Amino acid sequence: MSQLTTLPRDTDGRLTPAPPPGELIDMPRFPINARHELANTDQRNNLQAATATIRAKRALRVSEVPQWEDLRQAAKTIKDQVDRHLDSYLLQAEQSLTKAGAIVHWARDATEANQIVVDLVKATGAPEVVKVKSMVTQETELNEALEQAGIAAWETDLAELIVQLGHDRPSHVLVPAIHKNRSQIKDIFLTEMGQYGTPAPADLTDDPSALTSAARTHLRNKFMRSTVGISGGNFLVADTGTLVVVESEGNGRMCLTLPQTLISVVGIEKIVPRFEDLEVFMRLLPRSSTGERMNPYTSMWTGVTPGDGPQNVHVVLVDNGRTSVLADPIGRQTLRCIRCSACMNTCPVYTLVGGHAYGSVYPGPIGICLSPLMRGLDSPIDQSLPYACTLCGACPDVCPVKIDFPEVIIHLRHEVAEHKIRDTKPHLETTAIAAAGWFFAKGRRFTVMTWLSGLVGRVFKAKKQFGAHMPWPARLWTSARDLPIPAAESFREWWRRNHERP
Amino acid sequence: MNARDQIMTRIRSALKHTPDQDEDEPILTWQYGQPTSMTDVVGCFIERCADYKAEVTEVDADQIPHAIAATIKKLGITSVVLPPGLDPAWRAAIEQTGTTICEDDSPMQAHELDAVASAVTAAAVAIAETGTIVLDHAANQGRRALTLIPDIHICVVLASQVVSDVPEAVARLRPSVDAGRPLTWISGPSATSDIELKRVEGVHGPRLLIVIVAR
Numbered sequence: 228m229s230q231l232t233t234l235p236r237d238t239d240g241r242l243t244p245a246p247p248p249g250e251l252i253d254m255p256r257f258p259i260n261a262r263h264e265l266a267n268t269d270q271r272n273n274l275q276a277a278t279a280t281i282r283a284k285r286a287l288r289v290s291e292v293p294q295w296e297d298l299r300q301a302a303k304t305i306k307d308q309v310d311r312h313l314d315s316y317l318l319q320a321e322q323s324l325t326k327a328g329a330i331v332h333w334a335r336d337a338t339e340a341n342q343i344v345v346d347l348v349k350a351t352g353a354p355e356v357v358k359v360k361s362m363v364t365q366e367t368e369l370n371e372a373l374e375q376a377g378i379a380a381w382e383t384d385l386a387e388l389i390v391q392l393g394h395d396r397p398s399h400v401l402v403p404a405i406h407k408n409r410s411q412i413k414d415i416f417l418t419e420m421g422q423y424g425t426p427a428p429a430d431l432t433d434d435p436s437a438l439t440s441a442a443r444t445h446l447r448n449k450f451m452r453s454t455v456g457i458s459g460g461n462f463l464v465a466d467t468g469t470l471v472v473v474e475s476e477g478n479g480r481m482c483l484t485l486p487q488t489l490i491s492v493v494g495i496e497k498i499v500p501r502f503e504d505l506e507v508f509m510r511l512l513p514r515s516s517t518g519e520r521m522n523p524y525t526s527m528w529t530g531v532t533p534g535d536g537p538q539n540v541h542v543v544l545v546d547n548g549r550t551s552v553l554a555d556p557i558g559r560q561t562l563r564c565i566r567c568s569a570c571m572n573t574c575p576v577y578t579l580v581g582g583h584a585y586g587s588v589y590p591g592p593i594g595i596c597l598s599p600l601m602r603g604l605d606s607p608i609d610q611s612l613p614y615a616c617t618l619c620g621a622c623p624d625v626c627p628v629k630i631d632f633p634e635v636i637i638h639l640r641h642e643v644a645e646h647k648i649r650d651t652k653p654h655l656e657t658t659a660i661a662a663a664g665w666f667f668a669k670g671r672r673f674t675v676m677t678w679l680s681g682l683v684g685r686v687f688k689a690k691k692q693f694g695a696h697m698p699w700p701a702r703l704w705t706s707a708r709d710l711p712i713p714a715a716e717s718f719r720e721w722w723r724r725n726h727e728r729p
Numbered sequence: 730m731n732a733r734d735q736i737m738t739r740i741r742s743a744l745k746h747t748p749d750q751d752e753d754e755p756i757l758t759w760q761y762g763q764p765t766s767m768t769d770v771v772g773c774f775i776e777r778c779a780d781y782k783a784e785v786t787e788v789d790a791d792q793i794p795h796a797i798a799a800t801i802k803k804l805g806i807t808s809v810v811l812p813p814g815l816d817p818a819w820r821a822a823i824e825q826t827g828t829t830i831c832e833d834d835s836p837m838q839a840h841e842l843d844a845v846a847s848a849v850t851a852a853a854v855a856i857a858e859t860g861t862i863v864l865d866h867a868a869n870q871g872r873r874a875l876t877l878i879p880d881i882h883i884c885v886v887l888a889s890q891v892v893s894d895v896p897e898a899v900a901r902l903r904p905s906v907d908a909g910r911p912l913t914w915i916s917g918p919s920a921t922s923d924i925e926l927k928r929v930e931g932v933h934g935p936r937l938l939i940v941i942v943a944r
Contacts, residue, residue, distance in 0.1 A: 277926045301759035308755055311747055314740045327909060333732040385932065386923035402923055409924055435924040439932055446933065451839050467906050477877065477919035477934025484873040485839050495736065502906055503761045506896040509914075517922065520777065521859035524934060525914035526873075532911050534836065535872035546736045554743035
């Protein structure tokens, strides 16, 4: 099959479907996004049904393993050891990879990672690449960097394909199109597929088998002709240089096997020390994520294998904020995350709101920890994320690497408060606390405060509490919470009246 | 400073209050390579493998060539690609079915493999608890593309290759990895649950997985 030298452009003049405009980090605060998402009834129904199913499957598969708690403890310990000696393990991994014939690249941030990939693809002369689902390349927005360099990046995971063709963003780390139902997917396939390759059959129904079959046909040609594959990696084994990709559909195997060049973009926290450690993680990951005893396909490769698969193997090791996470002694534990998504499936906030409200490719409990830790607290979205949580404690119970999410979240709330105090811009919360501090500082001021409060209590004594529709800023509190009417009489006044005889 | 050095500096600075060795060093008590106890390892593998909608047949070891040939005839398979190191007795039985045999001695192109109906291979290890077959792509299994592109994969697993659970499998596979060979773990035919979490078998990998287990 001949390789295409020029690819057709769509009606937007692009090679691949345009994602929604704007940067994730520029999104408004979480509550504003959440309100918008909650209004989407279809999405809420889809999410509730899907996460309930997956929670039940996970619980069943976990209950089959008597040593589950020992496995979790082992995974936690292994990953903690990795983090404590991350520099040594990375250098060992680099050495193993190089010995096995892979070329190792290092990227400080997203821009550098994307530039490395763009340059590598350009050097091959390939007009397009096939991609395995990867969180880190979503994080760096690699597809857009490739598009701008005139290279088409095709997502090949079914859900990622649905999201890409739908000009949409993923809403879940494992099932990125969880917010779309079958009829929406059918419409996307019918309208979009033909613009970017093999069209969907005109008589396409909304039966999942028919939709899957259309995706198989659409992607087959791309797999057969593409000369460059791009992947992430679930694990990178330091002592052997082995990379692991865990998947279901076989699109991963296609991308990892058929092209001549394979570029794997891997976060520096993906290390496991020894090949043997995979016995722990390969038991924890499938059961935690899809609720299967084992996922259909796992590929493991160690550099270049002569005569089998890609003969040009590159590995890009990416920091992009991970060392900032490592520098936070409490937040550090989130680097243990193996991206299973069990935390979001069990989260009462995520399962209602969905993944689009988090202003990050990482939603749910892990997202509200990782995003502010990786990106810092300068943006409104990152300042709001640690509060997108009820502290119910469901997520640490299902986490296969025992991340204590509430501990990290409370710590981050403290960090947000500290950040606001240092901030030159006035914040309502810090102003209110400072005002309270002023009143409490002197007895006279406190007496005046109590008298004022009692006055309010006497004026509104007919009511039990203030209504939801208070003037700003009180509305910020009363729109979601009760605000009782203050007591008309303070305790001191009551005591004086009843116990102190004149 | 180049990116590698700078990342190293960042890591060391992030860990500067975390001494290399101290009493906080997490202690790993996990015992590696332990079997999971089960009464019938091979029986469990057959049951779990069939759970994934793979077609599993159990035969005596001397019946393997016959079982392969019978499968090819039953499904009316018109063409098959064979790895170069496949057992000669298996190969002879396949030849007798009259199906077209494609050799991969000089590697076939992807689109050539796309025109082949099936592949017949051996396996390296099988895992009972999870119903998983692991290929280490030795000469009797062929390169990875062989068992990926054709729509039917007929895989022969010997009882001696079946272990109880993942830890034993990982231990057995270490030499293959040290030899630089890739591994493919296969648990049923390719599948997706991406549309409303409804499981659909057969996406990009072989849509039909036939496992012949030889006792």
